Amino acid sequence: MRKSFPAEDLARDGRFRRARTEDRFEDPRNEFLPPGRRAGKLTPDRSDAAHAARQLMHGIFVGEIQALEGAGRTVWDFDDDEAPFALKLDMARQCWDEARHTEMSVKLGEWMGTEVGEFAETAFLYQAACNPDPVLRLTGVNRALEGLAIDVFNTMREFGEACSDPVLSFCEDWMLADEVTHVKMGSDWLRRLTENDPERRERALEFQRVVDKLFSFRGFRGEADDSPIQLARTFRRMAGFGDTEIDTIAADAEAGSDPEGWRAPVG
Amino acid sequence: MIVTVDPPAFALVDFDAGRIAALAADVAALVGVPDDLAVGIDVDEKNPFGKAWALVDGRSVTLSVEGGAFEDPQRLRQFSEAGTRLVLGRLLFRVADRFDPAFGDPPADVDLTKAEHAAWDAYSLGRYARRAGADGGRERRRYAFRIRHGFNDAADRAFDQLWDGSDLTWVDLRRICSL
Amino acid sequence: MADPSAPRSPFAPWDRRELPGLFTVEESARRVGHYAWIEMRLFEALGGWVATVPELDVKTTLGRHCYHHAWHAELWHKRLPELREMRPDRLIRAPNAHLEAFVAALTEPEAPDLTIEKLVGVFRVLLPRKIAAYSYHLAATSRITDAPTIRSLGFILDDEQTDWQEGEMLLQALIETDEEVARAARRQSELEVLITRAGGIAGPGSLGPSSTSSGPTSSGPTSQTVGAAS
Numbered sequence: 064m065r066k067s068f069p070a071e072d073l074a075r076d077g078r079f080r081r082a083r084t085e086d087r088f089e090d091p092r093n094e095f096l097p098p099g100r101r102a103g104k105l106t107p108d109r110s111d112a113a114h115a116a117r118q119l120m121h122g123i124f125v126g127e128i129q130a131l132e133g134a135g136r137t138v139w140d141f142d143d144d145e146a147p148f149a150l151k152l153d154m155a156r157q158c159w160d161e162a163r164h165t166e167m168s169v170k171l172g173e174w175m176g177t178e179v180g181e182f183a184e185t186a187f188l189y190q191a192a193c194n195p196d197p198v199l200r201l202t203g204v205n206r207a208l209e210g211l212a213i214d215v216f217n218t219m220r221e222f223g224e225a226c227s228d229p230v231l232s233f234c235e236d237w238m239l240a241d242e243v244t245h246v247k248m249g250s251d252w253l254r255r256l257t258e259n260d261p262e263r264r265e266r267a268l269e270f271q272r273v274v275d276k277l278f279s280f281r282g283f284r285g286e287a288d289d290s291p292i293q294l295a296r297t298f299r300r301m302a303g304f305g306d307t308e309i310d311t312i313a314a315d316a317e318a319g320s321d322p323e324g325w326r327a328p329v330g
Numbered sequence: 331m332i333v334t335v336d337p338p339a340f341a342l343v344d345f346d347a348g349r350i351a352a353l354a355a356d357v358a359a360l361v362g363v364p365d366d367l368a369v370g371i372d373v374d375e376k377n378p379f380g381k382a383w384a385l386v387d388g389r390s391v392t393l394s395v396e397g398g399a400f401e402d403p404q405r406l407r408q409f410s411e412a413g414t415r416l417v418l419g420r421l422l423f424r425v426a427d428r429f430d431p432a433f434g435d436p437p438a439d440v441d442l443t444k445a446e447h448a449a450w451d452a453y454s455l456g457r458y459a460r461r462a463g464a465d466g467g468r469e470r471r472r473y474a475f476r477i478r479h480g481f482n483d484a485a486d487r488a489f490d491q492l493w494d495g496s497d498l499t500w501v502d503l504r505r506i507c508s509l
Numbered sequence: 510m511a512d513p514s515a516p517r518s519p520f521a522p523w524d525r526r527e528l529p530g531l532f533t534v535e536e537s538a539r540r541v542g543h544y545a546w547i548e549m550r551l552f553e554a555l556g557g558w559v560a561t562v563p564e565l566d567v568k569t570t571l572g573r574h575c576y577h578h579a580w581h582a583e584l585w586h587k588r589l590p591e592l593r594e595m596r597p598d599r600l601i602r603a604p605n606a607h608l609e610a611f612v613a614a615l616t617e618p619e620a621p622d623l624t625i626e627k628l629v630g631v632f633r634v635l636l637p638r639k640i641a642a643y644s645y646h647l648a649a650t651s652r653i654t655d656a657p658t659i660r661s662l663g664f665i666l667d668d669e670q671t672d673w674q675e676g677e678m679l680l681q682a683l684i685e686t687d688e689e690v691a692r693a694a695r696r697q698s699e700l701e702v703l704i705t706r707a708g709g710i711a712g713p714g715s716l717g718p719s720s721t722s723s724g725p726t727s728s729g730p731t732s733q734t735v736g737a738a739s
Contacts, residue, residue, distance in 0.1 A: 095377075152580075
């Protein structure tokens, strides 16, 4: 088995259909959506609330699969001198958590009437887990991607509460707890592995910022009222993000409505 | 029945106006939309979102569709025939109901509550699925219905009555949902 | 109630544990080091394979099992300093080149249509060997002096047996044709040869002295099993 596994080779059964990340970002319809024209915050008030929630849940589902695959690859790709044993233990633990999230997402999808593979899958979450530097990979996955997961799960949890869906809010709350743990792991390892290498730490944080900007593309995630995914400040603080850092993500998200501003996340 | 599609040619998505018109005529016949209606379908191809609604004005009907409603959720900017049939079936059954004196006199779409929309959509799609022998996405619709009517057994029973129902009236719909 | 001042044995009447065991501190540490090594190689492989298998149930199972074996590795890592090995990395290694070759062969399959080969290696070859070696350790070591190892073995064996059963059921569900039966058998045979050459996960003596020797108290191939009664 190779070290380093490209996103295009991620194994899927026949139900899944892959969309190229570039195609999504370069969709010619994007230019007709003026900045700020978004689907709107995910609340039951939206007339397309059920469809939007199902679509987001399917996105969570494939995101969990990719997070599982990303954590698994970190366990395999790096030799012991590149990634300490304790870091691999944390990633193995994350594998279990993401496997559980995958299971929960499948069940939630069924609950919401969604079929596996109903929506196209882009691999840009996994692409953040392909960086050859374990510190950058950890930062991209455990701080940017898992940070996004905090925002998404909190949005879904609040949506479940708002429409009194007991199953959705229950499950999302559990998943949210795990994601806070994963972000803490990422923050901890970033600090430990770059203790004597501020330049590497800076590169890792810059990588995280690039990935975060991608996740905020066109205001998909942000603090604007009509951002579908809301930045979850309280849970992010709990996970170890500083206020300045959250402010930066919010500011980048606001500026991120510029479709020219994105670039591929693989370093 | 005359069906027109606007725009006649698509530049941003891989849709075919002729194909959409043919599908609409096919679905309208299946549903039982009066032959003398003029149906115009306005597709906003710039819009990737998926809302669709119908406006009835005399004997003419306008279906306004955000492009995403006809798009294959698995293939970006590609047309989905099955998805389009479902959207058309849902809208045209509601149009047919409005022209059916036995159905009663529902308020205009803009005056309907979200709960009423969900109930009428369930009734429309249930009938379309049976008549077309198609998968109408019963559980997807159940979830949409629950969001408006509650996550409880009473709401589920109401949904099943609507989905499996036929020859219901607007008053029946309201009664079933206790609206 | 009995007289609280009456003398009582520290062993309850039903507690039949005895002091003698087959392993010295050094021998126990040697074995534990090998256990840690194979658990590490296994959890790494399972993690790596997650992205390569298309079957969703296999994917999530590998993710779950990956952590099980990582946790086992952690337990063995922690045990080594307690066995007087202050540089655990010195002992965390393969017992011999044959086991390294076995692991290289085990982890070789990558293509998405090789799920059977991946699972056979883990669940029909390696896990049975691990269960055997751990069970032997459990039976052979002193139940009083080596109680911490025994406690870990209990947790680990419980995982191994559950995981083995789960993996075997996955395999039975995946193997549907004569050709797939043949593939599984071929793969098992290839890997059995390699792990047999290695002598098991802890090398020769993984299951004690070879069957040609007179018994568990005699010197086995490692010459490191001794009576530990004092």
